[in-house]
Amino acid sequence: MMTHLVIQAVLAATVLFFVFNLAALHTWMERKQSALMQDRIGANRAWIVFPRWLAPLNWLLRSFNVLGLFHPIADAIKMFTKEDYIPPKGDKFLHTLAPCLSLFFALVGFAAIPFGNTIEVGGHVINLQVANINVALLYIFAVASMGVYGVVLAGFSSNNNYAVLGGLRASSQMLSYEIAIGLTVMGIVMIYGSLNLQELVRAQGHYLFGWLPLWGFVVQPIGFLLFIAAGIAETKRIPYDAPEGESEIIGYFVEYSGMKFGMFYFTDYLETIMIASLATTLFFGGWQVPYLTQAGFQFPWGAAFALAPLTVSILQILSFVMKVLFFCWLFMAIRWTLPRFRYDQLLKLGWHYMFPLALANVFITALILLMVPK
Amino acid sequence: MIRTKTVKRPELNLWEKLYFPEVFRGVLLTSKHFFKNLTLHAFHAIGLFRKIAAAVTIQYPEQLWKLPGRSRTRHRLTKREDGSPRCVACMMCETVCPARCIYIVAEEHPDPNIEKRPKSFDIDLGKCVYCGFCVEACPEDAIRMDTKILDIAAYSREEMKLDMNELLNPTIAKAISAKP
Numbered sequence: 001m002m003t004h005l006v007i008q009a010v011l012a013a014t015v016l017f018f019v020f021n022l023a024a025l026h027t028w029m030e031r032k033q034s035a036l037m038q039d040r041i042g043a044n045r046a047w048i049v050f051p052r053w054l055a056p057l058n059w060l061l062r063s064f065n066v067l068g069l070f071h072p073i074a075d076a077i078k079m080f081t082k083e084d085y086i087p088p089k090g091d092k093f094l095h096t097l098a099p100c101l102s103l104f105f106a107l108v109g110f111a112a113i114p115f116g117n118t119i120e121v122g123g124h125v126i127n128l129q130v131a132n133i134n135v136a137l138l139y140i141f142a143v144a145s146m147g148v149y150g151v152v153l154a155g156f157s158s159n160n161n162y163a164v165l166g167g168l169r170a171s172s173q174m175l176s177y178e179i180a181i182g183l184t185v186m187g188i189v190m191i192y193g194s195l196n197l198q199e200l201v202r203a204q205g206h207y208l209f210g211w212l213p214l215w216g217f218v219v220q221p222i223g224f225l226l227f228i229a230a231g232i233a234e235t236k237r238i239p240y241d242a243p244e245g246e247s248e249i250i251g252y253f254v255e256y257s258g259m260k261f262g263m264f265y266f267t268d269y270l271e272t273i274m275i276a277s278l279a280t281t282l283f284f285g286g287w288q289v290p291y292l293t294q295a296g297f298q299f300p301w302g303a304a305f306a307l308a309p310l311t312v313s314i315l316q317i318l319s320f321v322m323k324v325l326f327f328c329w330l331f332m333a334i335r336w337t338l339p340r341f342r343y344d345q346l347l348k349l350g351w352h353y354m355f356p357l358a359l360a361n362v363f364i365t366a367l368i369l370l371m372v373p374k
Numbered sequence: 375m376i377r378t379k380t381v382k383r384p385e386l387n388l389w390e391k392l393y394f395p396e397v398f399r400g401v402l403l404t405s406k407h408f409f410k411n412l413t414l415h416a417f418h419a420i421g422l423f424r425k426i427a428a429a430v431t432i433q434y435p436e437q438l439w440k441l442p443g444r445s446r447t448r449h450r451l452t453k454r455e456d457g458s459p460r461c462v463a464c465m466m467c468e469t470v471c472p473a474r475c476i477y478i479v480a481e482e483h484p485d486p487n488i489e490k491r492p493k494s495f496d497i498d499l500g501k502c503v504y505c506g507f508c509v510e511a512c513p514e515d516a517i518r519m520d521t522k523i524l525d526i527a528a529y530s531r532e533e534m535k536l537d538m539n540e541l542l543n544p545t546i547a548k549a550i551s552a553k554p
Contacts, residue, residue, distance in 0.1 A: 036411040037404045041431040225394060330401075337404045338397065 003124065012130045015110050018321075019273060024072045026269040026328070031071065033329070034336045044068040079262035087159050087255050094157035099256065099263035102150030106270035109143045112136035113277045114198040116287050116317040117294070120309070128287075128317065129198055136197040137189065140278065141182055144234060147271070148174045151236075151243065151252050154264070158255035166252035169343060170236060170243030176350040177233035177240075183358035184226040187365040188216050188282050201286030205293075211300035213290045216283030222361045224283045226354055231275035232331060233350070237268060239338040242346055244268075276327035277320075284323045287316040441522050446506045448523035449497055449536070450544040452516050459542060460516035463490040467508035467517055475501035476508060495541060499526050500534035 035042025047065040050057050064070060086095050116128030133139050148171050155167020189195060192203040206214045217224040233240040244251035253264045280286060291299050292315060296307035307315070341349065390396050414428035432439050441447065452460045463480035481493040508517050521544040528534050 033408065035429070036415075037408045039407060039411060039428075039430050041429045041433070229394075333401050333405055333408065334397070337400045 007124065007126055008130065011126070011128070012111070015113075015115070015130055016107070019107070019110055019270065022273055022324075022328070023266055023269040024076070026272065026332075027072050027075055028069060029328070029332055030335075032068065033332050037333070037336050042068060043071045046070040046074040076262075079259045082258040084258040084260060085255070090159040090255065091157040094153050095255070096260070098150045098154035098157060099260045099267075100150075101153065102147055102267040103263045103270070105143050105147040105150065106267045106274065109140045109274050110277070112139050112197055113281060114201055114286060115277075115320045116313055117202075119313045127198065128313075132198060133196070135195045137185060137195045137200075140197075140274075141178070144271075144274065145174070145178050147267070150264075150267070154256065155252035158252075160255050162250040163252050163254045166243055166245070166250060166254070170252055173233060173240065173243060173346060173350070174236070176347055177230045177354070180350055180354040180358050181227060181230040181234060183355070183362055184220075184223045184230060185282055186358075186362045187220045187223040190362070190365055190369060191219055197281050197286070201281060201288060204285040205288050207300070213285060213288065215285040215288070220283065220361070220365070222357065223365075224279075226358050226361065227279060227283065228330075230350075230354055230358075231279060232334060233346075235268060235271040235275055235331070237272065237331070238335045239340050240346060241340055242343045245340075272328060272331050273324065276324045276331060279327050280320060280323040284327075286323075287320040289315055289319045292316070441524075445522075446504050446509075446519040448499070448521045448526060448544065449502075449508070449517055449519050449541060450521050451495060451538065451541040452518060453542060459492060459495070459538065460514050461492050461495060462488060462514055462516070463492045463495075464513065466511040466513060470507045470511040472505060472507065473501045473503045475499070475503075492538060495538040497536045497541065498531075498534060499536060500531050 032042045034040075044066060046068060048061055048070055049065070050061075086092050111130040112133050114127070114129035118125050118127050120126070151170040151174070152167045155163040155165070155170070158164075188200065192200050194200055194203065204213070204215050208214050208218065212218060236243050238246075241251075242249070244253070253261055256264060291297050292307075292312060294309065294312060296312065297303075297305040299305075411428045414423065414426060417423045418428060454460055461478075462483075463478055465478055465480070468474075468476040468478050475498040477494070477496040477498070479493040479495075480490045483489060483491040504519070506519055509519050523544060526534070
């Protein structure tokens with residue numbers, strides 16, 4: 001029992017460590033990727049330079065300095081030391097609670113994401129997933145939709161009309177796209193026949209015609225596109241950033257400053273990573289590496305390449321991380337490419353196009369599943 | 375009769391209305407820039423292809439923009455061969471200056487061939503509009519605006535004033551005082 005607890009704690013700590021650092025790195029990614037996309041250099045002025053007698057340390061830090069990797073730290077220091085202003089007529093308790101709720105619900109979803117197959121260490125079979133919930137998909141969507149409470153409360157408790165409007169925009173947007181996103185994954189659930197994410201990933205290890213990996217986006221291309229589109233809407237980032245409106249329209253966190261604002265910002269990045277890991281898990285085969293079985297590589301043309309079980313596990317975890325990073329990159333590229341939707345266009349897209357398309361996708365999938373014998 | 379011209383807005387065709395292909399095209403364009411610049415930056419880091427720029431950014435304090443030859447920058451007073459100012463304190467520049475930022479006090483020149491010389495010659499850069507009229511008005515080619523000094527900053531209005539010594543030796547950059 002005790003060892004089980006320790007193992008789970010280590011798993012949870014690992015996931016938290018990875019997710020937090022990736023979210024902090026997202027601020028760096030955001031700056032640098034946008035800079036590269038726009039032929040700029042990007043933030044590179046937050047340098048840590050020691051006096052001359054510590055020159056070797058400076059030499060080590062140089063590449064970090066040049067790449068601007070200390071900007072996230074500078075950001076954090078700035079956020080923590082800034083004045084934390086609560087509007088005098090606002091609700092002090094709810095104003096503090098809102099960013100905590102947002103951050104909490106963005107974080108707990110990661111518990112159900114499987115980042116590797118089971119590994120065996122010292123006689124214990126460890127499932128590389130913090131919580132093996134048999135309705136993991138439902139759990140993640142439940143938790144993600146709870147995240148809207150933080151946003152609405154932030155708007156409501158600020159005693160600012162613009163914040164309330166921002167909160168309302170956010171809630172209607174998130175609820176509309178919640179429906180679309182829920183329907184898009186129904187196709188996947190119907191095909192693989194499970195709500196357990198680990199099972200879903202295992203089911204994606206089969207091959208079509210013996211060589212094409214039966215990953216989610218192969219069997220559900222429309223579902224995949226819709227999921228990506230609706231998923232970005234869930235993260236409240238451009239092109240769906242009407243709730244925030246970084247540049248002109250004022251969003252739900254107008255009255256927030258310091259680290260509370262930072263928490264909202266962090267939540268955005270966490271949600272991006274969440275959607276990226278979900279897209280990986282549901283549509284890109286999670287930790288699956290093509291043609292990699294527990295014994296090693298087995299290529300469809302007959303070649304085989306034996307690998308130790310530990311190597312296989314590491315390869316699988318690496319594959320998961322690479323896929324998540326790819327989706328983070330893709331979302332960032334989309335965010336820096338597209339302009340924002342007008343608010344009515346946004347809701348129209350959600351209700352008039354995505355929802356019926358997702359519904360049609362479910363129907364067609366069901367029909368095909370009925371016609372194709374098992 | 376008012377003649378109007380109707381601007382025809384381009385209609386989206388079905389392919390564009392599908393939205394996804396166009397989004398894909400946009401992301402493809404930006405990613406092309408992304409990967410091109412990323413590769414170039416990587417090559418620069420190992421010292422290859424330094425000639426091809428990976429970004430249009432000029433890292434300002436370290437790297438200066440090459441100014442065009444005719445650009446008007448901070449003023450300087452030209453010197454005679456013996457090092458004294460060429461200025462004869464004719465007040466042409468002070469008169470023509472639209473911003474009234476030039477203050478000249480004249481005195482008699484010891485050389486009887488030259489009538490006057492400036493006792494003091496101050497330019498208030500806080501007022502100057504860099505029109506270059508003083509340069510054009512000068513009959514002696516005594517004032518020029520070719521120092522290429524553009525980083526003029528100070529914490530007070532007093533520090534924005536240049537005296538004759540600073541104008542004669544334009545390499546003396548005005549030190550910005552440490553405390554505002």
